[in-house]
Amino acid sequence: MAVTNYGDYDAWQRHALITVDDGTTAVNMQAITETIDIDMGERDYDKLDLLNLGQIAKHGPVGITTVTFEGYNLQAGTDGAGTATSFWDFFADKPDMDSADPLTNVVTNTVTRYRVAILWTNDGAATAGTSDVTEGATYAGKRFMIADCTCTSCKDSFTDGVLKSTLVFKGTTFDKSAAGNVKWESVALATATKLDAPSAFEAGTTKW
Amino acid sequence: MEKVTNKGEGTGGFKDDDGKSQTLKSGESVECNYKRSMDERFVIEKIEKKTIKKIKQEAK
Numbered sequence: 001m002a003v004t005n006y007g008d009y010d011a012w013q014r015h016a017l018i019t020v021d022d023g024t025t026a027v028n029m030q031a032i033t034e035t036i037d038i039d040m041g042e043r044d045y046d047k048l049d050l051l052n053l054g055q056i057a058k059h060g061p062v063g064i065t066t067v068t069f070e071g072y073n074l075q076a077g078t079d080g081a082g083t084a085t086s087f088w089d090f091f092a093d094k095p096d097m098d099s100a101d102p103l104t105n106v107v108t109n110t111v112t113r114y115r116v117a118i119l120w121t122n123d124g125a126a127t128a129g130t131s132d133v134t135e136g137a138t139y140a141g142k143r144f145m146i147a148d149c150t151c152t153s154c155k156d157s158f159t160d161g162v163l164k165s166t167l168v169f170k171g172t173t174f175d176k177s178a179a180g181n182v183k184w185e186s187v188a189l190a191t192a193t194k195l196d197a198p199s200a201f202e203a204g205t206t207k208w
Numbered sequence: 209m210e211k212v213t214n215k216g217e218g219t220g221g222f223k224d225d226d227g228k229s230q231t232l233k234s235g236e237s238v239e240c241n242y243k244r245s246m247d248e249r250f251v252i253e254k255i256e257k258k259t260i261k262k263i264k265q266e267a268k
Binding site for chain 1: 216217218219220221222223224225227229230231242243244245246247248249250
């Protein structure tokens with residue numbers, strides 16, 4: 001891995017870009033996020049025991065994919081596209097519920113479908129999880145995306161004396177047509193190719 | 209249809225709204241369907257559709 005100020009020599013570390021998009025507004029969450037946890041749905045796996053002591057693998061469907069962020073934010077929402085200033089409005093309604101201070105975001109029953117994109121790259125010009133990785137032997141990147149997922153939880157705790165928010169997105173791993181909703185993509189240094197910015201997300205229509 | 213320009217320093221790319229991969233050198237532009245940029249380096253300009261009336265007016 002190239003020498004960068006992020007320390008990405010042999011592993012992606014310390015630095016990531018996160019973009020959450022509802023098809024209308026895209027916001028970047030890296031400035032308020034400390035941890036990312038991606039839990040791919042597991043495939044059910046069981047066995048059938050035969051009377052000759054043999055076994056048959058019994059395959060089941062793949063589970064739900066969960067993406068969890070832990071972060072620290074000062075505000076009750078985000079007032080428009082660009083830099084996210086809170087986790088709350090993803091859960092309450094959409095990325096930018098209120099457009100001006102004071103932000104007043106009352107929870108709704110709206111279930112918004114999001115695309116979450118997370119990019120690890122040494123391309124310093126990349127500013128979003130959906131950024132392109134520039135062509136050239138000095139740039140590399142790896143991106144995770146889940147389309148048509150839902151924010152299922154936003155929990156805040158002050159038990160350690162600091163207000164920490166935990167945000168959870170869940171999505172089915174496949175859509176109803178059995179097309180995948182989860183994608184990883186990358187470019188290596190050696191290939192010197194670019195990694196395209198994805199298409200604009202449109203819930204239920206364009207995943208990436 | 210939009211005009212998309214790569215304002216970044218190197219060769220980059222994006223997938224347009226038709227799912228086609230577009231490659232642009234720094235400063236290059238392309239006309240394609242791309243309503244919302246997913247990377248601020250790719251700047252979108254609306255291409256104005258000219259009516260026959262407007263073309264005739266400009267010709268005068």
